[in-house]
Each structure stands twice: as C-alpha cells, then as structure tokens.
Amino acid sequence: MLTVKSLESGYGKIKALFGIDLEIKQGEIVALIGANGAGKTTFLKTVSGLIKPSGGNITFEGKRLDNLPPETIVNLGISHVPEGRMIFTQQSVETNLEIGAFGRKDKKEIKQDMQKYYDMFPILGNRRKQKAGTLSGGEQQMLAIARGLMKRPKLIFLDEPSMGLAPVLVNQIFKIIKELHQTGLSVLLVEQNVKKALKITQRAYVIELGKIVHNGKSSELLNSEAIRKSYLGEA
Numbered sequence: 001m002l003t004v005k006s007l008e009s010g011y012g013k014i015k016a017l018f019g020i021d022l023e024i025k026q027g028e029i030v031a032l033i034g035a036n037g038a039g040k041t042t043f044l045k046t047v048s049g050l051i052k053p054s055g056g057n058i059t060f061e062g063k064r065l066d067n068l069p070p071e072t073i074v075n076l077g078i079s080h081v082p083e084g085r086m087i088f089t090q091q092s093v094e095t096n097l098e099i100g101a102f103g104r105k106d107k108k109e110i111k112q113d114m115q116k117y118y119d120m121f122p123i124l125g126n127r128r129k130q131k132a133g134t135l136s137g138g139e140q141q142m143l144a145i146a147r148g149l150m151k152r153p154k155l156i157f158l159d160e161p162s163m164g165l166a167p168v169l170v171n172q173i174f175k176i177i178k179e180l181h182q183t184g185l186s187v188l189l190v191e192q193n194v195k196k197a198l199k200i201t202q203r204a205y206v207i208e209l210g211k212i213v214h215n216g217k218s219s220e221l222l223n224s225e226a227i228r229k230s231y232l233g234e235a
Helices: 040-047 070-076 093-100 107-120 120-124 137-149 167-182 194-200 219-222 225-232
Strands: 004-010 014-024 028-033 055-060 078-081 155-159 185-188 203-208 211-217
Touching: 004 040, 014 028, 014 040, 014 055, 014 211, 028 040, 028 167, 028 194, 040 078, 040 155, 040 185, 070 078, 078 137, 093 107, 093 137, 107 120, 107 137, 120 137, 137 155, 137 167, 167 185, 167 194, 194 219, 203 219, 211 219, 219 225
Parallel strands: 028 185, 028 203, 078 155, 155 185
Antiparallel strands: 004 014, 004 055, 203 211
C-alpha cells in the first residue's frame, strides 16, 4: 500500500532523515517509535507532502507521491492527524468536521459520516455547536481523529495521539485506534507510549537519529531486551 525507500528529508540544510525504508500493507496497523527528535514527525510530514524530500521515493498504491502537494496526497487517501491536534479552536466541533471533508461533493454522505463520528464519539455529538477550543484535551484529540476520518482515508497517520492526556483518556484513545483498525483502515501510529503502541500494532519500526535501527513484529520488539532497555526503562 505505502512503500518508502531510501527517504531523505529535513529542514533546509539540516537533514533529519537518512535513507528511511518503511512499508505498510493494506489493512495493517504499524507503529513508528523513537525518542523526541528522532525524526518521527518529519517522516509523517514528508510523506504527507508538508516537507519536500531531498532523496528516495514514496509510493502509495502504485503512485509516486514524492513531489505531490498535500491536498493531492489527502485526496489519494492518506489522512494525517498531526501532533498537538491542530484543530480550529475558534470554530465549532461541527465546522471542524466539515473542514475535514473539504473537497468532497457528496453532501448527504458527509452528513451521514458526521453522524457516524458523533455516534463513535458521543461527547462530540453533544457539543457539536460548541467551540472546539473549549473541549478538554481528550475531547480535542477525538475531534482531531474524527476530522481526519472525514475524508474517508485508506491510510491514516496518527502523530502522538496520547500526548498530554490523563491515563484513563490514553486508554480510551488506544481503544478507539484499535477499533478503527478493525474496520479495515490502515494505520501508522507514531507514539512515545511505546508499550501501548506495541501492544495494539502488528509491526513496528524504531527510528533513531533519522535512521531505522530496528523493525519487526510488534510482539517480538516488545519482548526484545534492547527495546525494553532503551524505550521501556527496564533493565
């Protein structure tokens, strides 16, 4: 579905990614884990078209994405829920979802999708006319995910969805991610909560200083001594 080969990227003269190889098959849920500054968000932004790669290639369902603008990549079926949620705080919950469907012409089905996500996230339905900035952190994260789904993506990128949330909300967000994957949606999860990420994903890549240093089945990485020492704080 998504194939990334020898990807190089960065910010101006500062290179952040060095020869990244990564693959996501249709229907998979895959984790990309690593410390702060390792290159996780840069990778997502590069594949999403927000940063132009300086080398390598990105293919999605047989189509090269390397130099396509973000709006074209979204329309091809990749949705990116960014770190920090980035919702429109002065707009209502309803308007945020409508913005997520920008470019779609099927008004009836857009309304049906909005209702679908109000059913999935009842708190959003209860607060549909409320300004998004008045929602709690967990509610804003639910809104960010719902907004990302409004384009009916085939593959969704989730960047640090549990960041800053209370433990009970973290559990709820991970439950939602698992349920989304069970609908057949492909997911790339970037997450600092390594243990939880490895528990709900099928495969995982570990990135350090812009390079992939480990990859394999999530269950195997969870039991790897090197991973447990480096990312789980276990001796």
